[in-house]
Amino acid sequence: MKSFASDNTSRVHPKIMESIVNANLDNAKSYGYDEYTLRAENKFKELFGEDIDVYFVYNGTAANVLGLSSMINTYNAIICSEWAHINTDECGAPEKNIGCKIISIPSSDGKIKTEDISKYLFAIGIEHHSQPKVISITQSTELGTVYTKEEIKDIADFAHKNNMYLHMDGARIANAACCLNLDVKEFTKDAGVDVLSFGGTKNGMMFGEAVLFFNKKLSEGFKYRRKQYMQLHSKMRYISVQFETLLSDELYIKNAKNANEMAKYLEVRLREIPNIAITQRVEANAIFASLPREVIDKLLEKYYFYIWNEDKNEVRWMTSFDTTKEEIDEFVEDIKKIIK
Template identity: 55%
Template sequence: MTTKTFASDNYAGVHPEVMEALIRANQNHAGSYGADVYTQEAINKFKSFFGSNIEVFFVYNGTGANVLSLQSATQSFNSIICSDLAHINVDESTAPEKFLGCKLVTIPTKDGKIYADQIEARIQRIDDQHHPQAKVISISQSTEYATVYTIEELKAISSVAKKYNLYFHMDGSRISNAAVSLNANFAAFTRDVGVDVLSFGGTKNGMMFGEAIVFLNSKLAENFRFIRKQGMQLHSKMRFISAQFNALLDNDLWRKSASHANNMAKYLETALKGIPGVKLTQKVDANGIFAIMPEGTIEELQKEAHFYIWNERTSEVRLMCAFDTTKDDIDRFIEKLRQLTRV
């Protein structure tokens, strides 16, 4: 018997409660393109978390959520400041450049985060027609290293954005894991710190597909229904995205799933610390572990459970936990690692 993979929380299946919601939504006919009761119910749920003066739009995937939310805040002569590890820079191919026409100005990061002083140093040549004009600061919460920005760090970034009249975008593909890590409600580290537009993830926390774009600065949403259509993210049977969010946001399912994933990462962290030759490279804030593995173990470990090599040169790997990861999965993986490291 093999363990589940530790490759990505995208590898996990659909949470049973989300699947049940999909089945319930699959009864009879319902209005298309969001003209259905499920979509209105989901929008109301988002408003209960973020406040009534927001706008919410559902899209099919995370790339669409990030690219289109950024499109609402930029013109093609603008630049977007982000981490060099940001999904918009690394894992979304050239979609941002193609559809936005904007320059990505990246900041090297050691822990996944970018900081206010680093950001301010990248805001240059304001009003110079020969230079791209900075317009958006984009961060990931939690980050690509599974670290989590503190509320104070976010406030500092927001202050820079306000000082230079920039918009503040948050890629929240793992926002539920961040909320659990911070022990804070969603609004406390988004709306309340000055985030303008948020990509709110569902797929990595038990949904089959679907993300939400939450405009906390509602003026950015003025023409978004046209942008979403032009960007090929207007889902005709939108009830099947909305019904999943209804399940995820109801009865704290989002919190239960993210808490479990985070707790499994902590359990894995503790187990790895007891293995000679393993070196953790990042603080474990959310549901990911980054570690340098002992020489000669990676190939055999991947036969037990697939995971990604983050840095081949240093043998650093990424191990992700999901809502369905179990202690037994971790124990089997750790036992295999122990076998490989015994002298």
């Protein structure tokens, strides 16, 4: 069954799989004291500069929760979009593990603005209310849209002016970079992001994410926090070597570029079909569309994907580094056959 459900369902990129096999040819030091981890950290420093701290973890939920936990106390609050992964898809992990409150802001496109955030700052200094301390944004968003560099800088400046921090969930950070045609540093570190979850799993890796601290004072004690949260991989090299490979020869950009291009191609092909309405801007590697329910049900017999909104018959189709035009053409032709 072909999947358009998520870039999590894609294969591991062959070069990354090969790197894992090669890392398995001999012994190596454990807990990140190996040569692979050092090289992977240096790859990140080539991208973002030497003045950062880099930590590897297993998955995106851990990257987000651990990154946020370094910025916040239990009496604080995190402000994010209602669609944010930390609000909808992490099973309450931030609340349980950090013990803080999440304030979610309604959003039609997955993005939030300073004017949306400002109304939640009235309680600063009042002990009866959770104290807003972190703004968390997702790049690209859960609705497939992308923040511009200027939008991110505006939020970062607003956060810092109000004694807050800016966290970025970058599970699909490379897809955003391709959309913006910018170096990742320009719309993260240079724009004022304090802590970044840098995604690997959705972009060709088997497993592994990175937590990057641009505000290095926030990383104090993080290695102990990572251990307490059960995210210190003893055989760290199997995460690190994947990042080393992903960040070499711009593989992370090449992977994301194909995913984005295939989403755009799918959008073009879908617009040939009058019964389908594209419901969000196609900026990264996600297509949101509304179509008749009977068509959705028939498609689900052959393809794996998610119904996003039952009431609106809205679905989400995702493309990946390994999606091909031939697969999309077959998918679109199947839709046309069903609608006929």
